[in-house]
Amino acid sequence: MAINKLTITLFLLISLAVFHCLAFRVEVQEFEPPQQEGQEGHGGGSGEGWDEEATKNPYHFGRWSFKNFFQSQEGFVKMLPKFTKRSSTLFRGIENYRFFFQEMQPNTFLVPHHLDADYVFLVVQGKGVIGFVTDTENESFQITKGDVVRVPSSVTHFFANTNGTVPLRLAKIAVPANVPGHFQVFFPSHSGFHQSYFTGFSKDVLTASFNVPEELLGRLIRRPQQQVGQGIIRRVSPDQIKELTEHAISPSNNHKNKKDKHKDKDRSTFGSPFNLLTQDAIYSNDFGRYHEAHPKKFSQLQDLDIAVGWVNMTQGSLFLPQYNSETTFVTFVENGCARYEMASPYTFQGEQQQPWFGPGQEEEVEEEMSGQVHKIVSRVCKGEVFILPAGHPFAILSQDENFVAVGFGIHASNSTRTFLAGQDNMLSNINTVATRLSFGLGSKMAEKLFTSQNYSHFAPTTPRHQFPEKPKPSFQSIFNLAGF
Amino acid sequence: MAINKLTITLFLLISLAVFHCLAFRVEVQEFEPPQQEGQEGHGGGSGEGWDEEATKNPYHFGRWSFKNFFQSQEGFVKMLPKFTKRSSTLFRGIENYRFFFQEMQPNTFLVPHHLDADYVFLVVQGKGVIGFVTDTENESFQITKGDVVRVPSSVTHFFANTNGTVPLRLAKIAVPANVPGHFQVFFPSHSGFHQSYFTGFSKDVLTASFNVPEELLGRLIRRPQQQVGQGIIRRVSPDQIKELTEHAISPSNNHKNKKDKHKDKDRSTFGSPFNLLTQDAIYSNDFGRYHEAHPKKFSQLQDLDIAVGWVNMTQGSLFLPQYNSETTFVTFVENGCARYEMASPYTFQGEQQQPWFGPGQEEEVEEEMSGQVHKIVSRVCKGEVFILPAGHPFAILSQDENFVAVGFGIHASNSTRTFLAGQDNMLSNINTVATRLSFGLGSKMAEKLFTSQNYSHFAPTTPRHQFPEKPKPSFQSIFNLAGF
Amino acid sequence: MAINKLTITLFLLISLAVFHCLAFRVEVQEFEPPQQEGQEGHGGGSGEGWDEEATKNPYHFGRWSFKNFFQSQEGFVKMLPKFTKRSSTLFRGIENYRFFFQEMQPNTFLVPHHLDADYVFLVVQGKGVIGFVTDTENESFQITKGDVVRVPSSVTHFFANTNGTVPLRLAKIAVPANVPGHFQVFFPSHSGFHQSYFTGFSKDVLTASFNVPEELLGRLIRRPQQQVGQGIIRRVSPDQIKELTEHAISPSNNHKNKKDKHKDKDRSTFGSPFNLLTQDAIYSNDFGRYHEAHPKKFSQLQDLDIAVGWVNMTQGSLFLPQYNSETTFVTFVENGCARYEMASPYTFQGEQQQPWFGPGQEEEVEEEMSGQVHKIVSRVCKGEVFILPAGHPFAILSQDENFVAVGFGIHASNSTRTFLAGQDNMLSNINTVATRLSFGLGSKMAEKLFTSQNYSHFAPTTPRHQFPEKPKPSFQSIFNLAGF
Known part of the structure; x- marks a missing residue:
């Protein structure tokens, strides 16, 4: 009897040992809760009787795949995980790229920051301003739906949604500079959500750097009283919106400026925004x-x-x-x-x-x-x-x-x-003998199959x-x- | 007694647990069966009394290292595993390259396909035709021993061995576009061996795409009756060979065409074949x-x-x-x-x-x-x-x-x-003092050692x-x- | 009783099993012995009352981080481990680069060798000569503090410290050609420390290659009697120093040579050394x-x-x-x-x-x-x-x-x-409204904070x-x- 009892205990212990081993490897993160994925997968709305395969589709990232980087009532920044977390082989060719998305409510401001990544964004909805700040200048551009903007690595920039009614929505793709597939955001100022990068420096260095009394430094590295609870996206007044917009270069006076100031070289660093939708559709x-x-x-x-x-x-x-x-x-x-x-x-x-x-x-x-x-x-x-x-x-x-x-x-x-x-599909250009050898189709049949679609x-x-x-x-x- | 018996059981169970742990890591694939490798290693045929080291040579891939992608009586395509499977460090610098080999029997045809990889191949034996198909044209080239051809990623192409007696043998190296070190082959048509990529689409999409009756679609995604059992390499008739060859640009009329049609730009996509053996030997x-x-x-x-x-x-x-x-x-x-x-x-x-x-x-x-x-x-x-x-x-x-x-x-x-x-060996150019300091050789001895070989x-x-x-x-x- | 005893034994066995599993992963190498790191960390010498954080700083490599590649009384070559050994993510962007350091005592010579890596070095102290040997020529350059030299992968070269009193110190960074983050050194000659790469060849090949009697080959692959115990850095006589220096191009006659011999093309392979300190400071x-x-x-x-x-x-x-x-x-x-x-x-x-x-x-x-x-x-x-x-x-x-x-x-x-x-700091260029929104600072305060430092x-x-x-x-x- 005692032995039987012991045997059971031992089984438990051994299972524990085995489980322990397994535990080192079972680290698969589920980005999409299974029940949610099911919901997304079986899109009942189509009504076309399409039965989706049960197989998990590694190429599809539902809304639940995103991680919130920041979220408040004023807007959010959310990001897809590194693609190689979904499949380390299928996506290894794009593992150094990260997709993220930003939405700002009407009349809001996203505080200045830089990324240790180059990125490109596309305005998918709304109107606003992006401001670039360097050690030689401060240049703002008006952006609108369809605009594409390149933001170079480590350039400090801020955003404003200058529209009073429509959210500003930006789709972004980043190419990290330090750690492939990973980047971080660096803020010079402080908020309820994030620390200023000046908190990384000692008081000695900061006083010597800014040559100001210690008291003043608090503004850099402590959050101001009135901003307790404020995040990185902040509501702004109409006056502030006006001021932000006034200094921003609009696409129309962009060309004029170029001719006048001969600043092309400087500006090429950021690349002036251009509008995708005003290009001819291909x-x-x-x-x-x-x-x-x-x-x-x-x-x-x-x-x-x-x-x-x-x-x-x-x-x-x-x-x-x-x-x-x-x-x-x-x-x-x-x-x-x-x-x-x-x-x-x-x-x-x-x-x-x-x-x-x-x-x-x-x-x-x-x-x-x-x-x-x-x-x-x-x-x-x-x-x-x-x-x-x-x-x-x-x-x-x-x-x-x-x-x-x-x-x-x-x-x-x-x-x-x-x-x-x-029209102009590739298959219609396979020559007669190759078509017959591959598809077992005579030239008449092939013509019917490959040239019946008149649209392109x-x-x-x-x-x-x-x-x-x-x-x-x-x-x-x-x-x-x-x-x- | 019972305890002794239990102890043995427990030992077994614990071994199982340990083994279980090990099992997660013991995934080394043996590409070359040991007995075969021995056979290859100790090349008895040389008769020169050379005794090979017992050490496994990671830089040598015997015939058994190849994996068959496709094999039939008409020919084969075989491929070396990703180099990093042999050694993940030694070959990390070339892990994105894959070597593969293709042999086609006389009078055969390899059906149109594309790879998600760029590749370069060299004709090591035989004569044939390669046909490129795009949405604007169909261009074939005659290829012969020594020809080098660049095939860009995702361009649909087919091969024919147009010679009646000699196999067509191609050595190839691929640079994958999606997954480093891995690529796949995509076929528009169906065979007994492979599925058409049109099987990836629903009937709704196919009928709407081709604008043809559902019945006709079967030819795309079902294998024709007469091709049951046929693989991707197929025997072709002399007439078909003739037709395939006629439309192919031969190296001799290649230059003429260029001048006439001013198509250089289009053709540069594929790069016309050039012959390595007609270049001066270096x-x-x-x-x-x-x-x-x-x-x-x-x-x-x-x-x-x-x-x-x-x-x-x-x-x-x-x-x-x-x-x-x-x-x-x-x-x-x-x-x-x-x-x-x-x-x-x-x-x-x-x-x-x-x-x-x-x-x-x-x-x-x-x-x-x-x-x-x-x-x-x-x-x-x-x-x-x-x-x-x-x-x-x-x-x-x-x-x-x-x-x-x-x-x-x-x-x-x-x-x-x-x-x-x-002649012109590097060692003979080390100056006198450096030679003495390095090899402990006086200039006479050095001259004897480094300049006695008169051949280059x-x-x-x-x-x-x-x-x-x-x-x-x-x-x-x-x-x-x-x-x- | 027996059961209790057994239970203990079992616990031990199971612990063993678990430990066994763990053992596969506990391979963290400690590059810096903890006690030494402490010593380095708490730099008592500063006397400024700075209290360092206890956190290990992954960006700091103390002297103990280096590994000796070679060390003797005549000098040393030491190397940092691959950065990704410290942190496989933080340093993945620079994992293919290796830092190493070379010091040669006065009047010494480092025997000819090549690396399977490109590298750049900077002379941080001393004076000397670097000699490049190719199959067409032997070209030496005088180098001095501040000189930057690019050494291409696999070019055979040697060093001499031609100064009689000051060690020659070179900081180097390598970009490996074969295995990312790893390189090796190849020596044509033999020493007490290293083997000649000719030991990789059989006698058959060597006699046929050099076309000399077997006896002479011993000088290539056996260490000469007088060099037993000698390493790769060797003491040289003043005469030898003189000879090595005489043939070396000095920066002053560098330009002259270029004009005279029109050899610019050849030399560009190695890139003539240039001096960093004679460039204007930025x-x-x-x-x-x-x-x-x-x-x-x-x-x-x-x-x-x-x-x-x-x-x-x-x-x-x-x-x-x-x-x-x-x-x-x-x-x-x-x-x-x-x-x-x-x-x-x-x-x-x-x-x-x-x-x-x-x-x-x-x-x-x-x-x-x-x-x-x-x-x-x-x-x-x-x-x-x-x-x-x-x-x-x-x-x-x-x-x-x-x-x-x-x-x-x-x-x-x-x-x-x-x-x-x-002066010209980036923060002073953030516009007024953005400064207020980010830092909660009015323009006066901002001006005080961001423009009080008059130095640049x-x-x-x-x-x-x-x-x-x-x-x-x-x-x-x-x-x-x-x-x-």
């Missing part, structure tokens, strides 16, 4: 519009090798199947919902149960090329992010309303885009030659078709 | 010949910073001791066998028994500079790969027959080659001043000499 | 002087993207608070002691007790941006190294005597420097408006001030 028809700023054209984007894109699709339209040759797009949904579909030959962690691969460790990528294609499908909605890796064919199908998304293309300078359907880039989802007699296909038939 | 004498294409000369190789080399040595010749300053050569043996010898001050994993360092984890490099030099020696034969890292002195001694090897030099643009023997680059292994009275040295004496 | 006043060579100006530094700096401060001076925008400076103290203070929002390993994170593994960086600022403070003295990462505000306060430090700035080409105090870049630590009535602040008050 693809445009009744169903959608796509604008893109390429690093070869805009010097501000050149050294970071980042392209910026903006897609706007009418309800029920299709951004035709395509792939980018070198660039990986980090795409943020600004309005509406869409279903995006992507084909991937990669096997990823979500499919294999390997709970011991913690963040920061490289999991094994399946070396065998299986010849199998994985269906990556998600419904993506406002505030969410999805990734479109290089070479992966994808399509975007706008759903309930107009769909607006913006994207940052990483490694963009040599990248091209290849469409797989529509964007197309309607309701086919123009109807099959009125056919009901919506059952799920079963879709799977038969796709999975075979 | 080293050449009766014992061997070395051709090299440098990225500074060939724009196709420039952004990948890869050089391509081709060495051809007569039987029993020596490629004199030398080192490359910046480039690491990944070298593939196309014909014959050779012994290559290399000096390395690095201590590597194979020497230390550390079974818990799994792939993907950085093992410790011995930090202490021991002053010790390791002998890296292997007999390398047709179909095998060996690595020549930057700065490491090496020599190649061709054995049974003509030795032919091709190499891809990584980080090549600023690299130079330094010979340690032969390649030399015979039978010394021209014989010692007929001396027998072949015993193994013992070699070791005394070398190990001391 | 900052200079009574309290200090700062020289910097920028990669945009000096082609030798361009491809490595390294800047070289030299600061010289009088006793009791302050290098005003500032930060670099993109570059991380690896700084070596050549004379005196200083206190350096730095503000960091990063949380690092030293603060969290995570003994299982061994070297080479990426520890977790705290993802949450806490708003907290860490005080990084250390007293740094001759022979020690400290790191100044991009974007991090820092100040340097020279203490007992003149303070001289040299720095290598990594990722330097686009970096700028921003001062936070002194360097300032005295004794404020010019004294508070004679106030005693030195107690430690307590400093902490209240700073920690709040």
